[in-house]
Amino acid sequence: MQKVVVTGGSGFIGSHVVDSLKDAGYDVTVVDYQVPPHRQDVGFENVDLMDLSSVLSALRGAEHIFHLGAVSNVNYAFKHPVYTTALNIVGTANVLEAARINGGARVYLASTVWVYNGSPNHQPIDESTPFYLDGAGHIYTSTKMASEMICHNYNQLYNVPFTVLRLGIPYGPRMREELLIPIFIRKALAGEPLTISGKGDQYRNFIYVRDIADAHVLAMSERAVNRTYNLEGTRKITVREVAEGIRRIVGEHIRIESVPPRPGDFGGKEVSAAKAEAELHWKPTVDFEEGLCRTVDWFRMKWGK
DSSP, rough: EEEEEEEETTTTTHHHHHHHHHHOOOEEEEESSOOOOOOSSEEEEEEETOOOOHHHHHHOOOEEEEEEEEEHHHHHHHHOOOHHHHHIIIIHHHHHHHHHHHHHHEEEEEEEEEGGGTSSSTTBBBBOOOOOGOOOHHHHHHHHHHHHHHHHHHHHOOOOOEEEEOOOOSSTTOOOOTTTHHHHHHHHHHOOEEEEEESSSEEEEOEEHHHHHHHHHHHHHHGGEEEEEEEHHHHHHHHHHHHHHHHHHOOTOEOOOEEEOTTTTTOOOOOOOOOHHHHHHOOOOOOOOHHHHHHHHHHHHHHOO
């Protein structure tokens, strides 16, 4: 059986990637730092990704390395830019170096659709859209751009195969509680009003986390070697739609209140996932309303409400 490693496999997206891989029959080892995996039927290596010798040991014998270990909280990245840069970029380089030295492994990098932050809105945004550095906008985004570039370097210089997955905005069970959807859920379950900025027409193409996780398994296809894919939701979901959806689930007594719009609030960009559908036969299967119901149910159980 092929050995598969998931760095960051104890985190939100990583834990669902572990679930998808286990359901597909793979032998999975989670590499994470001080946080054990959420299930008992996987291996666990407690490793700091900035310690190359430990990474080499943990990844020995792996044929597929899903690299999700990184600072992903943009607020934390803003407060700790040096640590974020070190972990996200050096950590990626160490994973690729381990793949080079140990041999035989393909590295799957979890990147982000936010690499398109600076791209002009008037053009179709797909995997061929170049990086616009002037608009990168965030330390987190820049570390993902750099990590993608290093994947290409390791392939061109050392013949280490890669697949880059540019992830959309995920939601679902186990997501961080400081994000928009859990904040709204917590307020609704407490009977508090949900506040939206301006008209609430800021949008994201939210995508249910298990759909993202399943794409990682499909990316193990030989077709995906040295390729890049956008994993984006199918339609725009506005902040108002999120609030109204949670109100429908929790109860119509929940009020939705508008506050003045925040200056410079990011409206959103449209990113195409057509390449992933054409080459990997992947597309999201969980519509937003169903996914939101599952997410509310999970938080109800977690919080005992």
